[in-house]
Amino acid sequence: MARVIAISNQKGGVGKTTTAINIASCIAASERRVLLIDMDPQANAGSGLGIYQNSELKSMYHVLVDDLPLLDVVQGTELTFLDVAPSSQDLSGAEIELVSTIGRESRLKDAIEPALAEYDFIIIDTPPTLGLVTVNALTAADSVLIPLQSEYYALEGLSQLLKTTSLIKKRLNPRLEREGILLTMYDRRNNLSQQVEKEIRKHFEGEVFKQVIPRNVKLSEAPSYGKPAILYDYSSLGSVAYIRVADEILSRYPNGKDVSISRKQVMRSVRIEDEGASLDG
Ligand SMILES: Nc1ncnc2c1ncn2[C@@H]1O[C@H](COP(=O)(O)OP(=O)(O)OP(=O)(O)O)[C@@H](O)[C@H]1O
Ligand SMILES: [Mg+2]
Numbered sequence: 653m654a655r656v657i658a659i660s661n662q663k664g665g666v667g668k669t670t671t672a673i674n675i676a677s678c679i680a681a682s683e684r685r686v687l688l689i690d691m692d693p694q695a696n697a698g699s700g701l702g703i704y705q706n707s708e709l710k711s712m713y714h715v716l717v718d719d720l721p722l723l724d725v726v727q728g729t730e731l732t733f734l735d736v737a738p739s740s741q742d743l744s745g746a747e748i749e750l751v752s753t754i755g756r757e758s759r760l761k762d763a764i765e766p767a768l769a770e771y772d773f774i775i776i777d778t779p780p781t782l783g784l785v786t787v788n789a790l791t792a793a794d795s796v797l798i799p800l801q802s803e804y805y806a807l808e809g810l811s812q813l814l815k816t817t818s819l820i821k822k823r824l825n826p827r828l829e830r831e832g833i834l835l836t837m838y839d840r841r842n843n844l845s846q847q848v849e850k851e852i853r854k855h856f857e858g859e860v861f862k863q864v865i866p867r868n869v870k871l872s873e874a875p876s877y878g879k880p881a882i883l884y885d886y887s888s889l890g891s892v893a894y895i896r897v898a899d900e901i902l903s904r905y906p907n908g909k910d911v912s913i914s915r916k917q918v919m920r921s922v923r924i925e926d927e928g929a930s931l932d933g
Pocket of ligand 1: 667694780838869
């Protein structure tokens with residue numbers, strides 16, 4: 653049964669999508685079957701893995717609003733073990749369209765059910781709001797991973813998010829745990845980053861990932877090539893950091909497999925396309 657992890661923080665631009673793409677890819681490189689569900693109408697998680705919107709594309713909008721089976725919208729990626737359920741702009745309308753639906757908070761949970769046996773991990777990227785779409789993600793999840801930008805205002809939105817998650821735990825999803833807080837865009841030379849880290853670790857003892865994610869330009873470049881960091885530049889600081897975070901997560905859910913996410917392993921996990929067609933033509 654898949655472990656379902658929602659990546660959430662209603663604050664914009666804190667690294668949710670970057671984290672979702674890279675954690676999903678690193679875990680997939682270790683030969684666990686991973687599904688990345690893009691629940692943000694901005695659809696950046698899909699495009700960051702080379703899946704682009706077009707009018708024919710069936711997306712999470714159709715799953716949530718039209719009851720299309722989740723597995724019908726799933727697409728493969730460059731990594732053999734990584735699939736994506738893409739989003740589309742329509743999803744922003746889902747907030748309103750779902751309001752009058754029965755079981756509106758658990759649409760995603762119901763949709764995910766048949767996929768649980770197909771994957772080892774399901775990672776959900778969420779939009780920068782605490783609206784119905786995010787509530788659906790938190791209701792479907794086993795845990796929430798909170799990326800927190802290492803800056804002064806980081807803590808401001810956090811209490812609101814924690815309030816929302818405990819409310820969802822109480823009312824809608826008693827299973828919901830905290831996977832952890834991940835410090836993102838960390839700058840070692842900056843005193844402020846260090847202060848924020850110290851404060852957060854003190855406040856949330858044992859709940860903060862040991863590894864922090866540095867501010868690293870390769871992480872921001874990679875999505876425009878439709879690639880996760882491990883395929884764009886394996887040895888960049890950002891890539892290495894996300895590999896370590898994936899290792900921290902995998903160490904919590906051992907499944908007998910012990911595959912280290914080495915460069916060789918990453919290359920091995922790239923999908924070999926069937927070249928028959930191009931050879932014929
Ligand atoms: N560690 C990092 N180093 C450098 N740039 C980063 C890093 N993490 C994210 N970025 C860049 O910062 C911007 C915001 O990141 P991202 O899209 O992952 O945040 P988000 O929380 O998903 O945003 P939104 O709330 O809009 O969904 C992007 O341009 C991304 O490429
Ligand atoms: Mg995002």
